[in-house]
Amino acid sequence: MFKSVKLLGLFSSIAFLSSCGGGAATKNEKKQSDSSKGVVADSLLNKKWDRKYNDYSRFLAGLPALPGATISFDDSSSSGFISFKSNWENMEKQRLVKMREWANTELYTHIKRQDKLFYPFSGADFLHAYQFFPDAKSSLYLANESVGVIPDLEKMTPAQRANYHKQIEKALMDIFKKSYFITSHMMDDIPEVKGLIPIYMVFMAKTGHEVLNIELIDLSKDGVIARTGKATGAEGVRITYRPEGKTNDIRVLEYFNCDATDKGMQNKPQVLAYVRKFGKCNVFFKAASYLMHWDFFSEIRNATIEVADGIVEDDTGIPLKYLSKDFNYWLYGRYSKPVKDFGKGGYQPDLAKAYGDSTKVKSLPFSLGYHWQDHNQNYMVYKRK
Numbered sequence: 064m065f066k067s068v069k070l071l072g073l074f075s076s077i078a079f080l081s082s083c084g085g086g087a088a089t090k091n092e093k094k095q096s097d098s099s100k101g102v103v104a105d106s107l108l109n110k111k112w113d114r115k116y117n118d119y120s121r122f123l124a125g126l127p128a129l130p131g132a133t134i135s136f137d138d139s140s141s142s143g144f145i146s147f148k149s150n151w152e153n154m155e156k157q158r159l160v161k162m163r164e165w166a167n168t169e170l171y172t173h174i175k176r177q178d179k180l181f182y183p184f185s186g187a188d189f190l191h192a193y194q195f196f197p198d199a200k201s202s203l204y205l206a207n208e209s210v211g212v213i214p215d216l217e218k219m220t221p222a223q224r225a226n227y228h229k230q231i232e233k234a235l236m237d238i239f240k241k242s243y244f245i246t247s248h249m250m251d252d253i254p255e256v257k258g259l260i261p262i263y264m265v266f267m268a269k270t271g272h273e274v275l276n277i278e279l280i281d282l283s284k285d286g287v288i289a290r291t292g293k294a295t296g297a298e299g300v301r302i303t304y305r306p307e308g309k310t311n312d313i314r315v316l317e318y319f320n321c322d323a324t325d326k327g328m329q330n331k332p333q334v335l336a337y338v339r340k341f342g343k344c345n346v347f348f349k350a351a352s353y354l355m356h357w358d359f360f361s362e363i364r365n366a367t368i369e370v371a372d373g374i375v376e377d378d379t380g381i382p383l384k385y386l387s388k389d390f391n392y393w394l395y396g397r398y399s400k401p402v403k404d405f406g407k408g409g410y411q412p413d414l415a416k417a418y419g420d421s422t423k424v425k426s427l428p429f430s431l432g433y434h435w436q437d438h439n440q441n442y443m444v445y446k447r448k
Contacts, residue, residue, distance in 0.1 A: 107313050112275040119216050123231055123261055124268035134216050147232045150239045161429040162194040170195060173393060173444045174373030179344035183367060184351040187262035191431065192347050193270050195375055203341050204318040210300045211258010213277055230256050231265060260300055267304050276303040282319050284333050297321045297331055328362040338366045346371045348380030350432045353401060353409035355381045374445035377432045383414045386445055394418055396427030396441040402434065
């Protein structure tokens with residue numbers, strides 16, 4: 064989730080953070096129908112893909128060009144790429160590898176790692192979701208950030224491409240340091256990187272995936288349709304990808320920009336309908352601004368609980384009081400008061416009490432969320448009873 068740097072007040076902050084704002088149609092509909100069940104349509108297995116999406120993604124991620132690349136990678140040895148590589152390697156060592164180890168020893172004893180994934184208030188955070196849910200073939204992300212555009216790297220000069228990559232690195236600095244994006248930085252400080260699509264491209268390439276297709280979509284009242292102009296429903300993007308070397312392991316991620324408040328859900332009821340149609344899945348929350356704690360996020364909270372079979376979250380996600388009846392749960396790390404940006408909002412006395420029993424709390428080997436400075440980070444794993 065993206066977090067604002069300075070909050071003028073809790074409710075004004077929440078209003079800001081939550082304003083989350085191919086083939087033929089029959090094939091798109093079939094693909095979506097199948098992916099909603101966690102199965103990708105057979106028609107995708109033999110489809111010929113435009114390799115530019117993967118070439119672009121590898122360039123943005125600072126990876127070597129593959130034979131026959133559609134753009135020159137000669138400028139990939141610039142200082143910007145070298146700095147990017149160093150920052151990424153440090154993050155891998157300090158955080159990502161520890162997340163994967165914890166997932167293997169703890170997480171998968173409680174949840175099914177191959178289930179579909181629903182990630183509310185996600186932004187473009189494919190990176191951390193993938194560490195926990197590497198086998199999800201179908202993923203649904205929702206947040207307040209603009210979908211954006213695919214950078215036209217072929218029309219850029221080598222110098223322009225190198226500068227664009229520096230902007231990508233700037234966009235990721237908060238991820239490198241804090242593990243979450245900051246909305247104002249993304250919106251105001253790096254206008255060259257328009258929207259979330261380029262960030263998804265970087266994260267998919269750097270986690271060992273081949274990006275097959277990037278398609279702008281619109282979640283209308285009639286369902287998901289491809290679009291070429293402005294969205295009339297909920298602005299979205301569908302990314303088709305697969306792990307490198309696994310030809311038949313095709314996966315689909317859909318991201319929609321939406322206003323997740325109750326008012327926003329009333330204005331665009333197809334979003335909640337789509338979440339419910341997505342069906343039973345794993346759910347992930349990270350640095351979610353405590354939005355699910357408030358009454359005016361009750362619609363998306365209820366829909367999320369309805370589809371959740373497993374939930375992995377820090378205390379910024381759905382409060383314990385809404386889950387304890389229907390879910391078993393396991394506690395990790397340390398529970399402390401929310402960081403000062405959120406004032407007194409978000410504190411859970413019942414969760415504090417649960418964490419007070421040290422015999423029921425295990426250690427957390429990584430920091431992932433708002434407590435990156437004091438490392439009083441917590442994560443909870445829920446499994447439906």
